[in-house]
Amino acid sequence: MNPSAIAKYRPFPPVQLPDRTWPDQVIDHAPIWCSVDLRDGNQALPQPMSIEEKLEFFDLLCRVGFKQIEIGFPSAADTEFNFCRRLIEEGRIPEDVTIQILVQTREHLIRRSFEAIAGAKRAIVHIYNSTSPLQRRVTFGNASREQIRDIAVAGAKLVKELVPTIPQTEVVLQYSPESFSDTELDFSAECCNAVIDVWQPTPDKKMIINLPDTVQWATPNIHADMIEWMGRHLNHRDSLWISLHTHNDRGTGTAATELGLMAGAERVEGTLFGNGERTGNLDIVNIALNMNSHGIETGLDFSDLPSIRAVYERVTRMSVQDRQPYAGELVFTAFSGSHQDAIKKGLDRRERETKEDPSVPWGVPYLTIDPQDIGRSYEAIIRINSQSGKGGVAYVLDREHGLDLPKTMHPQVGKTIYDLADQRGRELTPDEIRDAFFELFANVEEPLAVQDYELVHSTTQKGRVDCHATILMAGEEKQVSGQGNGPINAFVHALENAGLKDVKVTDYRSHALRGGSGSDAAAYVQVQHDDGRILWGCGIDPSIEMAGLKALVTAWNLLR
Numbered sequence: 001m002n003p004s005a006i007a008k009y010r011p012f013p014p015v016q017l018p019d020r021t022w023p024d025q026v027i028d029h030a031p032i033w034c035s036v037d038l039r040d041g042n043q044a045l046p047q048p049m050s051i052e053e054k055l056e057f058f059d060l061l062c063r064v065g066f067k068q069i070e071i072g073f074p075s076a077a078d079t080e081f082n083f084c085r086r087l088i089e090e091g092r093i094p095e096d097v098t099i100q101i102l103v104q105t106r107e108h109l110i111r112r113s114f115e116a117i118a119g120a121k122r123a124i125v126h127i128y129n130s131t132s133p134l135q136r137r138v139t140f141g142n143a144s145r146e147q148i149r150d151i152a153v154a155g156a157k158l159v160k161e162l163v164p165t166i167p168q169t170e171v172v173l174q175y176s177p178e179s180f181s182d183t184e185l186d187f188s189a190e191c192c193n194a195v196i197d198v199w200q201p202t203p204d205k206k207m208i209i210n211l212p213d214t215v216q217w218a219t220p221n222i223h224a225d226m227i228e229w230m231g232r233h234l235n236h237r238d239s240l241w242i243s244l245h246t247h248n249d250r251g252t253g254t255a256a257t258e259l260g261l262m263a264g265a266e267r268v269e270g271t272l273f274g275n276g277e278r279t280g281n282l283d284i285v286n287i288a289l290n291m292n293s294h295g296i297e298t299g300l301d302f303s304d305l306p307s308i309r310a311v312y313e314r315v316t317r318m319s320v321q322d323r324q325p326y327a328g329e330l331v332f333t334a335f336s337g338s339h340q341d342a343i344k345k346g347l348d349r350r351e352r353e354t355k356e357d358p359s360v361p362w363g364v365p366y367l368t369i370d371p372q373d374i375g376r377s378y379e380a381i382i383r384i385n386s387q388s389g390k391g392g393v394a395y396v397l398d399r400e401h402g403l404d405l406p407k408t409m410h411p412q413v414g415k416t417i418y419d420l421a422d423q424r425g426r427e428l429t430p431d432e433i434r435d436a437f438f439e440l441f442a443n444v445e446e447p448l449a450v451q452d453y454e455l456v457h458s459t460t461q462k463g464r465v466d467c468h469a470t471i472l473m474a475g476e477e478k479q480v481s482g483q484g485n486g487p488i489n490a491f492v493h494a495l496e497n498a499g500l501k502d503v504k505v506t507d508y509r510s511h512a513l514r515g516g517s518g519s520d521a522a523a524y525v526q527v528q529h530d531d532g533r534i535l536w537g538c539g540i541d542p543s544i545e546m547a548g549l550k551a552l553v554t555a556w557n558l559l560r
C-alpha cells in the first residue's frame with residue numbers, strides 16, 4: 001500500500017472478554033451445514049446462473065449431503081422466483097432437505113417471498129437488515145439504533161403474521177444482523193433479542209441467529225470473541241442455533257469459522273470452493289475436509305472432488321485456482337527434491353505397513369490427507385523440474401511407467417533427468433522422462449549389442465549355464481561363448497573370451513514391468529569398471545534372461 005495512505009486506516013478494537021473460553025475448546029463434531037452457493041455465491045457472479053444451471057447445482061448440493069440450502073432471493077427477480085417454484089412444483093426437494101430463502105426486511109419483498117415458498121414442506125425464511133454504525137450512517141441515512149432495531153422487529157412480525165397463510169409449509173425463522181462484524185456487540189444483541197422476542201422460539205422449535213462476518217475487518221480471534229460474547233447475551237439460548245457466515249476479505253474465512261465453532265456456534269453457512277461476494281464466502285470444502293483430516297465425520301461427501309469441481313466450474317464460470325486447499329491442481333504436487341524424497345519414502349512405507357495392518361493411521365510427509373480419498377490420483381503428486389531430486393524421478397518412473405529402479409541407481413538417473421529439465425527450462429512430462437530414460441539408460445546398443453543368444457543349462461551341475469551369443473561390436477558380428485553360474489555370469493565370461501571384459505558385475509535385479517504391454521521384464525545390472533567406476537544399465541525384453549543381458553550390455557556401453 002502507498003505509505004502515505006496507511007494513516008487513513010484504524011486498528012480494530014478488541015473485545016473485552018478476559019474470561020473467554022473458546023481457546024481451550026476442540027472441534028470434535030461437525031456443525032449443521034447450509035450451502036449459500038445459489039444465493040451469496042450466485043449474487044456475486046458476473047453472469048448469474050440460469051434456472052437450468054441452478055437446478056443442476058441444487059442436485060449436486062443434495063448429492064454432496066447438504067440438508068439446508070439457501071436457494072436464492074426469490075423476491076429479487078423472476079429467475080429467482082421461478083427457480084424456487086420449479087423446485088417446489090416439480091417435487092425436486094428431497095424429503096430431508098430444507099430450502100432457505102433470503103429477503104430484506106421490507107414488506108413487499110417478504111410478501112413476495114411467501115408466495116415463492118408456498119407449498120414447500122419446510123422452509124427457512126432468512127431476513128436481514130444491516131446494523132453497523134457505518135451502514136446506519138451511510139446506507140440508512142443516519143438512522144438511529146431504535147429505527148434499525150424496529151426494521152428488524154417489523155420484518156419478524158410480518159413473517160410471523162404470514163406463516164398461517166401457507167399452512168402446508170413449516171417455516172423456520174432466520175435473522176441476520178447483517179454487518180455484524182462491525183456492529184457494536186450490545187446493539188447486535190439488542191436487535192437479535194428483539195427478533196427472538198417476536199418469534200418466541202422454543203427448544204423444540206428453534207430459530208436461527210446468523211452472525212455474519214459480512215466484511216472481515218478483524219482477526220479471527222476477535223470474531224471468536226464476538227461469537228462467544230453473543231452466545232452469553234442472547235435470550236433463549238437453548239432455543240437458538242447460532243450460525244456463522246464468514247467472508248474472506250482478510251483471507252481468513254476458514255480460520256474465523258473454525259474459531260467461531262470453538263466459540264459455540266452450531267451452524268455454518270458457506271459455499272463450495274468459497275465462491276461469493278468479493279473475496280468470497282467460507283469455502284465449505286476446505287473446512288469440511290479439514291474436519292475429515294482430523295477424523296471427524298461431516299455428513300458431506302467430497303470423495304469425488306474433481307467431478308464436483310467440474311460441475312461448479314461449468315455452471316458458475318468461475319475457476320478453482322491451483323493452490324486452493326484440497327481442490328487446486330497443485331495442492332498435492334511436489335516439485336522439489338527433498339519433498340519428493342520424503343513423499344516417496346512415506347508412500348512406500350505406507351504400502352508396506354497397510355499390507356500388515358490396513359487401519360494404520362495416515363502419515364505421509366507433506367500430505368495432510370491421502371489424495372485418493374477425495375478422488376485425486378497419485379499421478380500428479382510428484383512432478384519433475386530442475387528443483388526435483390532423484391527420489392522424484394524414481395517415483396515417476398515407478399508409478400507412471402512400472403520401472404522400479406534399484407535405490408543405488410537413483411542418483412545416476414535422477415541427476416541426468418533433472419539436469420535435462422534445467423536445460424529445457426521447464427517441467428518434464430512423465431512421457432518425456434520415460435523417453436529420456438529409455439534413450440540414456442535402457443537397451444543401449446552402441447558400440448556393443450547382443451543380437452541373439454542360446455543358453456544351455458547343465459544337467460549335471462545345478463546353476464551352471466553355457467552361453468552362446470551373437471554380438472555386434474562396432475557393427476561387426478561375432479560369435480562368443482562362455483560358461484558361468486547363471487546367464488549373466490556366463491555372458492560376462494563370453495565377453496572375456498572375446499577380449500571384451502573390463503568390468504565385473506556387482507549387483508543385479510529384475511521385475512516384471514507393470515503397465516505397458518504387460519509382457520516385458522525389466523532387468524538392472526550394476527557393473528564396476530577396472531578403473532573403479534560403477535554404473536547401472538537397464539534392459540527391457542519379453543525374456544527375463546535377454547533383459548538381463550541387455551542390462552549388462554547397456555552398463556558396458558555406458559562406461560565407454
Ligand SMILES: CC(=O)SCCNC(=O)CCNC(=O)[C@H](O)C(C)(C)COP(=O)(O)OP(=O)(O)OC[C@H]1O[C@@H](n2cnc3c(N)ncnc32)[C@H](O)[C@@H]1OP(=O)(O)O
Binds near residue numbers: 073
Ligand atoms: C450481505 C448480503 O449479501 S445481503 C444480500 C444482497 N443480495 C442482493 O441484494 C441480491 C438481490 N437484491 C436485489 O435484487 C435488489 O436489491 C432488490 C430487488 C431486493 C431490491 O431492489 P431495490 O429496492 O430496487 O434496490 P435496493 O436493494 O438498492 O434498495 C435499497 C433500499 O432498501 C433499503 N434496504 C436495503 N437493505 C434492507 C434491508 N435488509 N431491510 C430493509 N431495507 C433495506 C436501503 O436502505 C434502500 O433504501 P432507500 O431507497 O430508502 O435508500
Ligand SMILES: CC(C)C(=O)C(=O)O
Binds near residue numbers: 040102128179
Ligand atoms: C445476508 C447476509 C447473511 C450476508 O450474506 C452477509 O452478511 O454476508
Ligand SMILES: [Mg+2]
Binds near residue numbers: 040214245247277281
Ligand atoms: Mg454473505
